[in-house]
Amino acid sequence: MSFDTKQFKHVSYLWDEAEAAKLAGDEVALLIYRSNLLGADLRLTNYGGGNTSCKAIAKDPLTGADTEIMWIKGSGGDIGTLKKSGLAALYVDRLRNLKNIYRGVAYEDEMVELFNHCIYDLASKAPSIDTPLHGFLPFKHIDHLHPDAAIAIAAAKDGKKITQELFNGEIGWVEWKKPGFELGLQLKQCLDENPGIKGIMLGSHGLFTWGDTAYESYINTLEVIEKCAEYLEQNYGKKGPVFGGQKIQSLPEDQRKKQAAALAPILRGFCSSERSMIGHFTDDARVLEFINSHDLDRLAPLGTSCPDHFLRTKISPLVLDLKPEQDLSDVKAIKEQLAPAFEAYRNMYTAYYETCKHDNSPAIRDANPVIILYPGVGLFSFSKDKQTTRVAAEFYTNAINVMKGAEAISEYTSLPRQEAFDIEYWLLEEAKLQRMPKPKSLSGRIALITGSAGGIGKAIAKKFVEEGAVVILNDMNAERLASAGEEFKKLYGKDSYTTAVLDVTNDSQIQEALEVAALAFGGVDLIVNNAGLSISKSIEDHTDKDWDLLYDVLVKGQFKITQASVAIMRKQNIGGDIINIVSKNALVSGPNNAGYGSAKAAQLHLSRLNAAELGADKIRVNVVNPDAVISDSNIWAGGWAEGRAKAYGVKVEELPAYYAKRTLLNEIILPEDIANACFAFAGGLLNKSTGNVLNVDGGVAMAFVR
Template sequence: MSTVDELIARSNRLGADPANTNYAGGNTSAKGRDTDPATGQPVDLMWVKGSGGDLGTLTPDGLAVLRLDRLRALQDVYPGVEREDEMVAALDYCLHGKGGAAPSIDTAMHGLVDAAHVDHLHPDAGIALATAADGDELTQRCFGDRVVWVPWRRPGFQLGLDIAAIKAAHPRAIGCILGGHGITAWGDTSEECEAHSLEIIRTAAEFLAAHGKPDPFGPAVPEYAPLPEAQRRERAAALAPVLRGLVSTDRRQVGHFTDSEVVLDFLAHREHPRLAALGTSCPDHFLRTKVRPMVLDLPPTAPLDEVVERLRELHAEYREDYRAYYERYATPDSPPMRGADPAIVLVPGVGMFSFGADAQTARVAGEFYVNAINVMRGAESVSRYEPIDEREKFRIEYWELEEAKLRRRPEPKPLATRVALVTGAASGIGKATARRLAAEGACVVIADRDADAAEEVARELGGPDTAVAVDVDVTDEDQVVRAFRAAALAFGGVDLVVNNAGLSISKPLLETTVDDWDLQHDVMARGSFLVSREAARMLVAQGQGGDIVYITSKNSVVAGPNNIAYSATKADQAHQVRLLAAELGEHGIRVNGVNPDGVVRGSGIFAGGWGAQRAAVYGIEESELGAFYAQRTLLKREVLPEHVANAVFVLTSGELSHTTGLHVPVDAGVAAAFLR
């Protein structure tokens, strides 16, 4: 294997195990020789994971490539720790060729340490020792002279110099524990480096298990015991949209809920308020979880309205405290405050709610806090948890280098941070709509009676960080409620609901049965009413406004033969749009409709027999129905599911922010359906 191949393989193995490091945490490097294409001469290079990458999924494109001689020559121009940030820009002058990914703040450490291979990781067991009050003594007891303690220093050029000096002074050492931070290991070969990293992690975990006390979080508090699962998740689903609305005060967030045993156990013990107030320590942790979480101080059995009121009070206090924290440490050249809302909310007996700019960020923030709980458990079991102080946390949270990393992120898509629930989303117009909304940045709940098809669509759209499937019959009130609860637990709530579920039976009046009539009205009139009512409850709870879109029909306006049940229920839906627009406007909720006509290709309704029935009415072959509909339009164009999805996107993307109660025709021009 080449040097790069070895590095990628090692990185992927280490990053695949959360015991070794967290998502996007840590970095790895390898040094080797290649040919300089400009001179044809050999050149010593270093390949290192670039800024923002993830070890578990790292590819060669995610590596920064630097000339080792130039990087090490920076020692001669280093202006000292007070100006060490200037060295990050200097790394650009050390890049080889196109350079690959942007170098991270840890690049100097990898380059200055005299070892062919270096790993820097954030294992829970290692950070537990790194954040213990007597971490230096514990490191000596745990490892002897095989691993060296390094006092806390902010990542950067000086830390690289410190570790390089420590390695030179301790030839028997295989790595070090970085106070308040993580571990670094090295080796002459990739295999040796990986073995040293795993040895440090394993030895630390075994030490904590052998010497740790059994109740590091103190005695259990009975009133904070976890609720039974069904009650717990019902309470979580009720709280999620309220919390999402609160933490979206500065900017809209997507949510994630976790009720893992690790979280529930932490919250069920006496010391959790003290430990949570101390915040996390590892920079990768608190950059994603914020300086500390918001913690509810009521038992899970408290009345819901009392809990909601207390959460509102705690949120106001959190914002005041965070602003005070910013003002306490900000300097004239600090970046502006990015927002005062919490990223983590802990509710004893229920679980943890985490929030971020997208579903993945929200989920990962929760995973990082689980890491932090494990770190606290380890540190408290053998010592006292003592993270780095607030001033140091602020220096990293509002570091210009972190600000630069944020600026490198791509512009968000139009529907980023929006959560959509689409009914009938496993086929036809619903599937096309779900696909378009996801492509524009939304998280999507695929709601459909066909559970297998819904799951397949969710997988196609990218899986749980983008889409989740819910098996729901919209005529069943309980199933509709369950679908919205699933949306709350998956993404924190909903912002955008598309009433698309439907079917059609084409019969003359005298052949239309009561069952035909009831089925049509149950699915579309009753179903859209139930979905809209539950949507409105959640949207009002969030307090962020939102969109409800009905997929109605040209038939809601135009009278045609042999279609009494379908057309009547579509007219019902069309008037629901007007009624709800008038009622929900005060909450910032916009309600609009889309009136398609003749969507044959890809349509579940037409494939289910409706196409054959309509073709018989017009005296044509079913295969000719799409072309037939196109020829009767002004534009002579066939309407496809994607065209309807386009209209939904336009109505919800923000460009029509002052439009409600509107029906948008997507019929290629049917004069009889012009709205008057």
């Protein structure tokens, strides 16, 4: 196999000779460099999937003798973002000597604990289950990837024959075997029986390739995958239309988005029957080609092949029996239509568990689907957090690519149900799950905090994300909003938030913001009405414009956001929280404050009224009353600070100290203090409290509720 690197069509050649030259002589650095390049191209492997390794000579810290060490991606890592801290380092001779005490395939799981006796670098990551797959092969650099093009061949009914003919015997074949010690031995046996091969195809699983240097391994990997992809491309359409041809037409894109946003909260409610889930939606062209096809009903129930795909997407997807253009406005009717499908899926999953379980299998997990397909519209996924659910959708898209390729050249085959179960409920996989950190208090919650690009709103959004929620950042000012988005991306990552320009007095922007929430996360269940402004004027100076603006933003805005959000929460039927940021001015009579103070009083009583009405829906409505939160707040713009200083007879710069001194605790109130109060209501300890008021004002006796 020999390709001009500039002629790669199906993979990206990213190797930079100048960058690699800087790493010359450091095999571990070159391993990380190569790994990051491979992980940067999702056509080569999935997020968190695959493994890479190198073997090099290092000094034994006890004897000082030169010894061969293998560095390999540790358990749970991702090659695209791999750093040295994510590698496991093991003595090669010790690892290979484990063969001497191996008791056979029935006991192969016990070998994982013994990997710890082979550790060279005591600070290294825990070795993964793939460790022996790399360790028993003699090559200096090894890539184990899950490229769609290769898996399509590996999952084809005639995959072994196709591999032999396509590569003229240069790529070996090992039948499906779940990763572990036994598969490592089988790889070595394949190499011994086929000396000179350049790689091995793993049935229904993936690809192993190698080289004597990092660059040789990289080029070998690209060439093999390129050849697989080129073969598939040449065969598309030869057996007939892809996936049997198109059965239905997709809705236009804008209609798909509208339909998906309307349905997502209902689906989220069904999928959250055991725990609150976060959603994701995609109408990627590859997804639409599959879900609109004649072969959807035949292929979807088969499930996926590659274990990495399967672990993320479950045994099979749920296909909705809804017309693309179906009217979704009658929520009750849609729920009644969908309920039997979800019940049937849960029964199917339970039967799968009961049929395949072993005496020592972990307890059955959530029986709800992870992947939901809506022909003509797109793919929904639901899982514990945004990253997991987004990646699940990506993995199912990979599975679609695999099915497409396998069907083009032969016939797609999936993992047998028992093999799939043995992967999903593998005790080693369960142990990995048990080691994961416990969910945070707001995990699975979706929060919309109005006016969250700065001040109190941004502090609340940060607190909620830090406690596990995802947030819809919003603001009237698009530039301020973009800046907040960049800050959240840098601090918390792209899966922590989305953004929407939002004026709380604008009906269309309210609807658009909630559609953004539904498409990005599946709905919304934690609302903080925080957006506001302040006008401080005497009675004679107040204008109709001042009055209307205060009441439109503070009172009507709170009502409109609540009204629209409650409609989403009722679709989900999993309860929710509405927290209204009001003010001590709702309770305290002060000078030059008729418009603002009375509007705040209206907000407070509106909160009580909403709490009384929404309790039956398990939607809690509570109030936080701040006072004098000056830091990074828009409230001090527009003359408010000057107005309050004039009312109290002090200078503007003296206001913070003035406000602090008049409190019982003599404290300045910060945005973070308000964020903590909101978390107190939403964090789980006050789930039986509604209609309450929490003052965060340093102690203003006149503002005591009773």
